[in-house]
Amino acid sequence: MGEKKQVKSNPKCGIRLYNVPFGGKRGMKLTKLCPKKKASNKRGRLSASAKFHRSLVREIVGFAPFERRILELLKTDREKRAFKFAKARIGGHKRAKKKREEMQEVIIEMRK
Incomplete structure (x- = not known):
């Protein structure tokens, strides 16, 4: 019926420590x-x-108004201006770059 899935295990798990009073593995015998x-x-x-x-x-729903403006700027080859606009609206450098790339992909899809 239900077969058990093999779980990827950490090689260090399940190691037995031995009942030796000294050394790195000293102490009680147990499984990690x-x-x-x-x-x-x-x-x-x-x-x-x-x-x-x-x-x-x-x-x-479509695009937000600021996204439509970014699309217009990108269609007129004003990438830097689109980035600045996105940065002002979104509030971060990485987020603005990501949004600009996303909008460029949308334009490429529209042209196909």
């Missing part, structure tokens, strides 16, 4: 516990469902 992966390691990754929802909302 594997720490679970933290949820914070997934932060920033886009899941398939989130990607689908965002594309659906974009399709229905």
